[in-house]
Amino acid sequence: MSDKEKVLAKILIVDDDVGILNQLKWVLQGEYEVLIASNKEEGLRIIEEKMPELVALDVNLNGISFSDREGIEILDKIKNRFPFIKVIMITGDDSKEIALEAINKGAYDYYVKPINIEELKIIFRRALYIQNLEKENKRLTEELQGRFKFGEMVGDSPQMQNIFSLIRKVAPTDATVLVTGESGTGKELVAKAIHSLSLRRDEAFIVINCASIPENLLESELFGHEKGAFTGAHIQRKGKLEVADKGTVFLDEIGEMSLSLQVKILRFLQEKVIERVGSNTPIELDVRIIAATNQDLKERIKEGKFREDLYYRLSVININLPSLRNRKDDILLLANYFLNKYKKEVSTKTMKGFTKQAKELMLSYSWPGNVREMENRVRRALILADNSFITPSDLGFEEKRDMNIIGETIKVSLKKARCTLEIELIKKALKEAKGNISLAAKILEISRPTLYDLMKKYNISAM
Numbered sequence: 001m002s003d004k005e006k007v008l009a010k011i012l013i014v015d016d017d018v019g020i021l022n023q024l025k026w027v028l029q030g031e032y033e034v035l036i037a038s039n040k041e042e043g044l045r046i047i048e049e050k051m052p053e054l055v056a057l058d059v060n061l062n063g064i065s066f067s068d069r070e071g072i073e074i075l076d077k078i079k080n081r082f083p084f085i086k087v088i089m090i091t092g093d094d095s096k097e098i099a100l101e102a103i104n105k106g107a108y109d110y111y112v113k114p115i116n117i118e119e120l121k122i123i124f125r126r127a128l129y130i131q132n133l134e135k136e137n138k139r140l141t142e143e144l145q146g147r148f149k150f151g152e153m154v155g156d157s158p159q160m161q162n163i164f165s166l167i168r169k170v171a172p173t174d175a176t177v178l179v180t181g182e183s184g185t186g187k188e189l190v191a192k193a194i195h196s197l198s199l200r201r202d203e204a205f206i207v208i209n210c211a212s213i214p215e216n217l218l219e220s221e222l223f224g225h226e227k228g229a230f231t232g233a234h235i236q237r238k239g240k241l242e243v244a245d246k247g248t249v250f251l252d253e254i255g256e257m258s259l260s261l262q263v264k265i266l267r268f269l270q271e272k273v274i275e276r277v278g279s280n281t282p283i284e285l286d287v288r289i290i291a292a293t294n295q296d297l298k299e300r301i302k303e304g305k306f307r308e309d310l311y312y313r314l315s316v317i318n319i320n321l322p323s324l325r326n327r328k329d330d331i332l333l334l335a336n337y338f339l340n341k342y343k344k345e346v347s348t349k350t351m352k353g354f355t356k357q358a359k360e361l362m363l364s365y366s367w368p369g370n371v372r373e374m375e376n377r378v379r380r381a382l383i384l385a386d387n388s389f390i391t392p393s394d395l396g397f398e399e400k401r402d403m404n405i406i407g408e409t410i411k412v413s414l415k416k417a418r419c420t421l422e423i424e425l426i427k428k429a430l431k432e433a434k435g436n437i438s439l440a441a442k443i444l445e446i447s448r449p450t451l452y453d454l455m456k457k458y459n460i461s462a463m
Contacts, residue, residue, distance in 0.1 A: 229278025
């Protein structure tokens, strides 16, 4: 323990026995700033005012009987409001039931009287050490999130860092941007990031999904309409472009837009003018357009379903988002990000992370639904998990077909697939056998000489 910790670390002793309070204060005052309280109210007040790192709390605080639970009630309040405080329960009752209940409610440790000062000091030192590690881990996690998080996007892979750099460059301009990529890769998040970093950040950001609105309604949704322009148009209504004046409009799935509407969007991009449905009066607007699609627009142009002139107007800047399977460096980073984002929804559980098997599976899975699928699977796992570490089953990977093994291996030859599988199985067996060749051979159900030959063939070492 450093000198700084000896000076700053505060410990609160809560006990109705004045003798124990004085004894602990005397023996601990050289290492801690010792605070004492003899009842529940005084203890909670000191915690509020002084925020001690450690609390030594008597379970039977009223001293009436071992069935007294006032200490457990205080523990509940401490852990709910100040989860980083380490609480050590102290009692004269050696009942396992009470000890387990205290630990389950968040107590760091449980100590049974009579008190051995040296033993208790070791517990306090260890609790403070663990607390410091947790604080440092939290600090590093926040630092990493600041480094790897960009708006609502997360990524450390070279592809994503390049995209973050491009967003920073294009955001302050008024250039039209076309965002492309598979479904679930985060195209709307890119649009939001561009808007939030632009000079328009304080104005409206409006999303229009061109695929979800029927063609006969999309024109009115975009440009607005005059009263009586069509059946049901009982009042004049501004369109989304007009509502977003001075702001940004995100046209999602623009590849689904009809050719007739494409002409009107092209005119707006060229002249910055619209006309409401049922009116010939031009309305000048200052709106930035960001469009997105999961389709190959050049193929749509060849098919005669998308205007080439509109394509070039939209793609002044083209941002292509990689699929999650092509940015494997980000898979575990994203998994932990979503774990931390959603674990507050299951506050009754203490979620610590993912099992080794779950991590290996996530890294080998092809993620056809990309980041959106990852987010949904992790959120589901947090709700369904029975333990503090998320398993493959929690993530919804009950069957081997979920791993898309066929989809991943069909692109390679049978010979190459076999070699890949043999290497993986040999490495796993050696790891399980801790480098023991004979045991690894038994695990693989092959002879020792055969394993030696395979290790030589694939240049695999025992350790």
